[in-house]
Amino acid sequence: MLSIQFVRENFDAVVRNTANKNTTLDISAFPTLDAERRELITKGQDLKALRNTVSEEIARLKKAKENADDKIAEMRSVGDTIKSIDDRLRAIEEELDNLLLLIPNMTHESVVVGKSAEENIEIRRKDGVIGNQPDKAWRKDHIELCKLHGLVDFERGAKIAGSGFPLYTGKGARLERALLNFFLDQNTGRGYDETMPPFVVNTTSMRGTGQLPKFAEDLYRCADDDLYLIPTSEVPLTNIHRDDILSAEELPKKITGYSACFRREAGSYGKDTRGFLRLHQFNKVELLKFVHPEDSYNELELMLNDVENLLTLLGLNYRIISLVTGDTGFSSAKTYDFEVWSPCEQKWLECSSCSNFEDFQARRANIRFKRDANAKPEFVHTLNGSGLATSRIMVALLESYQQEDGSIVIPDVLRSYTGFDQIG
RNA sequence: GGAGAGAUGGCUGAGUGGCCGAAAGCAACGGUUUGCUAAACCGUCGUAAUGUUUAAGCAUUACCGAGGGUUCGAAUCCCUCUCUCUCCGCCA
Known part of the structure; x- marks a missing residue:
């Protein structure tokens, strides 16, 4: 706030x-x-x-x-x-x-004023090993590929829980786990401490990061226990240091962690309902930083490098866009989105969102630091980004790495995690 | 689920109605002493809001898990809630 x-x-x-x-x-x-x-x-x-x-x-x-x-x-x-x-x-x-509590964070002066996502500004893009993806008639989309190879059973997921709750099966489950492990290993290799947080949090934690009170209808709630399913591990990870006073030497403090994420997606029924594009439950590895206020914008750029590292190693086509004010989230001062290319949808799909919240969350969650032993406590700046969410990555990966015979080649960096070199 | 104990400043811990915002110890910070380290000694050492000045400061108020209540006056008495710990039971 x-x-x-x-x-x-x-x-x-x-x-x-x-x-x-x-x-x-x-x-x-x-x-x-x-x-x-x-x-x-x-x-x-x-x-x-x-x-x-x-x-x-x-x-x-x-x-x-x-x-x-x-x-x-x-x-x-x-x-x-x-x-x-x-x-x-x-x-x-x-x-x-x-x-x-309902006033949104001030956007940074560098954020362009604009109404909606159409006005977002592309910062840079990079073609992966798969090249610029010329149109190929034989290409199957990720839903067909999942069916063909038994990677995900959307129907049974819907039977068990509801639509938007995928059941990963066989090599699909293994590939999902491989991606998560790969992300975590890469991130810890770049100085992030690994955590695995609770997947439910209390009201205070939700208020600390800004999900409450404004976005209650987007959250799954366990009413009997006054607990909420997390929409992103940003919530538990940021609240690790709620009410703490950190010492200056601890900053920047970098944390990574896996969690499942749960979103009701109220109000978006009928949009992107096919396959992996919009789910009620998905898997994500998060990057989170607590930093000195004067370093936060530099740290945001460094976080982009961490995310780019993952996409580059996977060899996917991606681009980075800078969000205009109208598309920047409630708590954020500045946000960059990463998008991967889906050759079948012929669309860019958001797979990561990196934001600097400045002291907006720190003030809500009371996260402070002291420059030295006698100094007055000041609010830290918090940043977070996905590194990465798997579902859209899965779409891009399956569609991009498929061969004419319908088989899918596993990118080199994942093979030690999957234990197989191809699917089909 | 059953039974019990507890929650005080960075930590340990005293304090059961009135100079208690809180003893003492530890830690931290500044200094003296010192060949170095160590030790000893002296000093400093919570947060926030409001007012005033606005560089620092000064004043007032609030805060002893949270919220209510009793009282001229509450860390201290009463009620409700939350959390933690121990034992038993159950269970991944």
């Missing part, structure tokens, strides 16, 4: 930023609420100071066995006034909090 002071001092910019992010949010009540809050605080403070001094006096009088009845009576009424002020203050602060 943004600090209350920042919103106070940059109100117009906050309103503009909210509009640039295509967010409809009326924050016109803020200035009044803010002013009233401060007035009540001052009033309450003064009365409490009075109560404290008179109470001490009462203690003295009682010790000296003197009468303090009228002072006690006076303080009783002061206490009532304090209570009513505190009650109103609590109500106003709740209203303010509800507002602040």
Whole structure:
């Protein structure tokens, strides 16, 4: 979230930023609420100071066995006034909090103002070993390939859980596991500490990274336990350091971890429902960094290199795009997406999203660091990116590496993980 | 699921109604001493909000797991919740 002071001092910019992010949010009540809050605080403070001094006096009088009845009576009424002020203050602060929690993060000055994904800007692209993918009539799409080789059983997944919950089978299950292991090994080799987080989190954790309160309808919830299935391991990984004060030497702190991800995808029914393109459950290896505020944009670029490493080794065609304000997420200050090429869909598919959240999540989750032992704690900056999500990678990989006879060649870097060189 | 114990500052840990925002120890930081290391000694050493000045500061208030209550006054008494630990049971 943004600090209350920042919103106070940059109100117009906050309103503009909210509009640039295509967010409809009326924050016109803020200035009044803010002013009233401060007035009540001052009033309450003064009365409490009075109560404290008179109470001490009462203690003295009682010790000296003197009468303090009228002072006690006076303080009783002061206490009532304090209570009513505190009650109103609590109500106003709740209203303010509800507002602040819904204000999106400010985008970085380098982010281009734009309405939607169509205006996103391509930064660079790279052709993999599979070349520029000329159209081939014999090419089968990833769904046909899965059927042909028994890699995924979408029907049985739907029977067991519902559509969007794939059942990986045979070499498909093995390939999925190979990808995840490959990603984790690469990432740990580049300085990320490996973790495996809980796949469910509590409300506080969801609020810390910004999923709540705004995106409740996108989450699976276990109502009896007040737990949520994570939509991304960004949530548990960021909350590792909730309420912590890190030392400066610990930064940058880099973490990678696998989790299954669960998304209700409410509101997107009927879009991309085929195969792997949009799932309710998918697998992802996440990259996460806690960094010095002044380093965060450099760290974002370094994170792009980490993701590129994976795509390059897999030999897939990919491109990096910089999101315009209208397509940048609620919590993010700046986001780059990675997309891999699907030769059958003839489309770029998002497979990673790398964001700098600056101190937006750190403030919500209270993640701080100290520059040295006597320094005042400051909020860290948090970044995360997928490295990588498997489902779209699986699409690109199967479609790109298929041969004319329908068999699929396994990229070299994966063979030690799969234990086979080809499928079919 | 059953029974019990607990939650205090970076850590250990005292504190059961009034100079307690909190003893003491450890750690950390600054300094003195010192051939080096070590030790000893002295000092500093929580967070946040509000006000004021705005560089630093100063003042007030709040915070002893969270939220309520009693009281002139709560770390301390009462209620609710959360979490942790131990034992038993069950189970991957």
